[in-house]
Amino acid sequence: DQQVKQNSPSLSVQEGRISILNCDYTNSMFDYFLWYKKYPAEGPTFLISISSIKDKNEDGRFTVFLNKSAKHLSLHIVPSQPGDSAVYFCAASALIETSGSRLTFGEGTQLTVNP
Amino acid sequence: NAGVMQNPRHLVRRRGQEARLRCSPMKGHSHVYWYRQLPEEGLKFMVYLQKENIIDESGMPKERFSAEFPKEGPSILRIQQVVRGDSAAYFCASSAQGAPSPLHFGNGTRLTVT
Numbered sequence: 001d002q003q004v005k006q007n008s009p010s011l012s013v014q015e016g017r018i019s020i021l022n023c024d025y026t027n028s029m030f031d032y033f034l035w036y037k038k039y040p041a042e043g044p045t046f047l048i049s050i051s052s053i054k055d056k057n058e059d060g061r062f063t064v065f066l067n068k069s070a071k072h073l074s075l076h077i078v079p080s081q082p083g084d085s086a087v088y089f090c091a092a093s094a095l096i097e098t099s100g101s102r103l104t105f106g107e108g109t110q111l112t113v114n115p
Numbered sequence: 116n117a118g119v120m121q122n123p124r125h126l127v128r129r130r131g132q133e134a135r136l137r138c139s140p141m142k143g144h145s146h147v148y149w150y151r152q153l154p155e156e157g158l159k160f161m162v163y164l165q166k167e168n169i170i171d172e173s174g175m176p177k178e179r180f181s182a183e184f185p186k187e188g189p190s191i192l193r194i195q196q197v198v199r200g201d202s203a204a205y206f207c208a209s210s211a212q213g214a215p216s217p218l219h220f221g222n223g224t225r226l227t228v229t
Contacts, residue, residue: 044206049217100148101148101218102148104160
C-alpha cells in the first residue's frame with residue numbers, strides 16, 4: 001500500500017525555468033509534509049516542510065504548496081539551476097504518539113536541469 | 116562534522132554471515148530511525164528507537180533483523196544470516212524531538228551480499 005506517491009519518475013527542465021514536482025498521498029492522518037533532495041551515494045537532505053495548517057511555505061527558490069482536499073502537494077523550484085539535478089523525495093508524517101517523526105516516503109522523482 | 120555518522124560506508128558479506136551497521140546521531144538528538152532503500156525504490160521505514168528503547172519496529176522483517184540504541188554508544192542495526200535480498204542501502208536518521216520535525220540523514224551503508 002503506497003501511501004505517498006510520486007507519479008513522475010523523472011523530469012527534465014531548462015536552466016532558469018521553473019521545476020514543478022508533484023506528490024499525492026492517501027492517508028488522511030498525515031499532517032506534516034517534507035521534501036528531501038538526494039544525490040547519488042549520499043543521504044537525503046532536508047529541503048523544506050509544510051504543516052497541514054498551511055497551504056504554502058516558501059524558502060528562497062523553493063516553495064511547497066499543499067492542497068489538503070485533493071491530498072496533493074507540489075514543490076516549485078524557480079529559477080532551476082544545474083546543481084538542483086538530483087532525486088527529490090516527498091515524505092509525510094502523522095502526529096501519532098508512538099511514531100515520533102517517522103516519515104513515509106514516495107518513490108522519488110529524478111530532476112535533471114539542463115544548462 | 117556534527118552530522119549523522121554511519122559506518123561502514125560499504126559492507127560486503129557472504130550469504131549466511133552477519134552484518135552490523137552503526138549510526139551515531141547528531142549531537143543532541145535522542146531519536147534514531149533506520150530506513151532501507153532497495154535498488155530503484157524509495158526509502159522504507161524499518162525501526163524507530165530512543166535511548167535504550169525500541170518505540171516502533173513495525174517496518175522490521177520479523178526474522179534475522181534487530182536494532183538497538185544503548186545508553187552509551189551508537190545505534191546498531193544487526194542482520195543475521197544475510198541473504199542476497201538484503202543487499203540495499205541502509206540509512207539512519209535522527210531528530211531532536213519526537214514530532215513533528217525533519218529527520219537528518221546519514222550517508223548510508225551500502226550492503227552487498229555475495
